[in-house]
Amino acid sequence: MNTKVLIVLALIIAGIAGWFFQQQGKIEPPINIEASEVDYEATDIKAVQTNEQGETEYELNAESLTHNPQTNEDVMSGITMNWQPSDEQRYIIxxxxxxxxxxxxxLHLYGGFSLLSEDKVSSDIEPIKVTGAALKGNTKSRQVYSDEPVKVEQGLNRFEAASMKANLETGEYEFGQVAVSFTPAERQDKALF
Structure with missing residues (x-):
């Protein structure tokens, strides 16, 4: 073969490759790389928070945790919190x-929550269980509230309320617009004497 033919053939192949690259090499739309809103992530979390005296205030277990540095919030999923804000009260959230x-x-709980209150001083008092869709509060003030409907159970007693406020340090609850179903015991006529 002639060298001139090989050079012309190589130039034609290079031209076709260049044209193909120009047609296929464009990325639509262009990639835009932005800074992440997350600075760290973790799974299978087990954490302990202590108070100023070094006593355990709450223990937290979570399936996953993501920290957002812009809002300084930790977003957790699948949480269980064992909170002991005072010597008298213990809560499992x-x-x-x-x-x-x-x-x-x-603190903001959503996607359904359960708050179980146990009295550490007296075992005669039945635990109070509050369930609902969302709960807000503050771990420093030890106050929680829900503006959404909640269901409350204590032993055989059950009722629903449109809202709830609670002081977790003292164990005091306040419920708004309570709806109760009351079924009295069957009447039994008996002679008194």
Whole structure:
């Protein structure tokens, strides 16, 4: 073969490759790389928070945790929190998803929650269980509230309320627009003498 033919053939192949690259090399739309809103992530979380005296205030277990540095919030999923804000009260809180701001103590549980209150002093008092869709509160002030309907159970007693406020340190609850179903015992006529 002639060298001139090989050079012309190589130039034609290079031209076709260049044209193909120009047609196929464009990315529509262009990739836009932005800074992430997450600075760290973790799974299978087990954390302990202590108070100023070094006593355990709450223990937290979560399936996953993501920290957002812009809002300084931790977003957790699958949480179980064992909270002991005082010597008299203990709470077990479970939720599908929660956000907590470590600096301010603001807490928001959503995706369903369960709040179980146990009296550590007297075992005669039945635990109170409150369930609902969302719960907000503050770990520093030890106050929680829900503006959405909640269901409350204590032993055989059950009722629903449109809202709830609670002071977890003292164990005091306040419910708004309570709806109760009352079924009295069957009447039995008996002689008194």
């Amino acid at each position: 479970q939720s599908g998803t929660a956000t907590i701001n470590q600096a301010s103590g603001d």
